[in-house]
Amino acid sequence: MDEAVEHAMKRWPQVPAVFGWLRLDARGHWHLIQRDAPGFNPEEHGRGEPITSPPIIDFIGRNYAVDEQGRWFWQNGPQRVYVSLDAAPLILRVLESVADASKHRLVSHTGYLVNDIQDACIDRQGRIFLRCELGPAMIHDLDLAQLAIDEAQHAPAVDYLWHWDSERHGKQAFCLAVIDDASQHYGFVSRPA
Structure with missing residues (x-):
């Protein structure tokens, strides 16, 4: 994990985790599901929008891990973002x-x-x-x-x-x-x- 991410986790340890905002598809592409967007409909928007920025993709990859329950997540600074998996971690x-x-x-x-x-x-x-x-x-x-x-x-x-x-x-x-x-x-x- 990035040193800056580890520092943020220590500084703000009580930031709640989020679920249902990030998806990994079966071809290894990340998708952001913007649940707070106006008019969000899970049926229509639930698959998310592809993340295409190489620096963001690299940042997610460097800070991608698994917890003791087998749930994979991206540690985004102090916030843990759990990932929905279409096929595998x-x-x-x-x-x-x-x-x-x-x-x-x-x-x-x-x-x-x-x-x-x-x-x-x-x-x-x-x-x-x-x-x-x-x-x-x-x-x-x-x-x-x-x-x-x-x-x-x-x-x-x-x-x-x-x-x-x-x-x-x-x-x-x-x-x-x-x-x-x-x-x-x-x-x-x-x-x-």
Whole structure:
């Protein structure tokens, strides 16, 4: 977290948290939901407006964290802004390795490199989720075609195998069990309240 944010938290510790004002979509884009705007209608305006300013996006990413209940938030100075998640707390992009184009790396929507994949699964919509040192994540849907995924023919309890050739760890294989709900599987809260 930014030093200025930590200082603001100490200076004003009683600022109440807010819910329902910030949303992370399934492609890693932030959306501001202006609930106090005149004529706000949740049905019409509830998805929010995209945040497009690079400095603001970077600031959110540097100050994005999770509480002990699995609720993800942006620490905006002294105020905690809880995030509604369309898919997962982190959205990962698949990028080619700088050193070797045959190898890949995963980078979060907040700009951090993934170093350690702890497990992975697939939901019934075909989305790939995983747990890494940054937290629960989903691979961006536009990058799924870059992944080598096969049906598991020799592992009866597993539905798919993901073969990953990473820049850091080389070749790895992950068993992808099918899950119904990533938030339950990984313990994060999609709609904090």
